[in-house]
Amino acid sequence: MQSKQVLTLDDVKKIAAAAEAEATTNGWAVTISIVDDGGHLLWLQRQDGAAPISVDIAPAKAKTAALGRRETKIYEDMINNGRFSFMTAPNLEGMLEGGVPIMVNGQCLGAVGVSGVKSAEDAQVAKAGIAALDV
DSSP, X not given: OXXXXXXXXXXXXXXXXXXXXXXXXXXXXXXXXXXXXXXXXXXXXXXXXXXXXHHHHHHHHHHHHHHHTSOHHHHHHHHHTTOGGGGGOTTOOOOSSOEEEEEETTEEEEEEEEESSOHHHHHHHHHHHHHTTOO
16 A cells, blocks of 8 residues: 655645745735645635635636646646647636646645736745745
């Protein structure tokens, strides 16, 4: 039987704090979502001024990144490059840049999804959060 690492609440809090710091430093009002490897919500934080719709978009990005084990930008690029049929993929609703998987030693532990600013900036916030794990 194989064993796997999992995110702890302390890990999630570190990720959230670092992501919040990145957003705050840049003056960005975002929603930060963190999920486990099955896409189940572990953390949701909507900063003051973040658009209400970001509460739906951020978790969708995180879930898509966790289940796909890849950044959501890959899906967005795939669709933008003409593979429109991919929009019918089951269980993948957040196919916009801003979802980043948390990969440790080749294993996906979960993902961070951010929504509220430009997609590349969302991804920047997510990556800053993940970097706080220092793995």
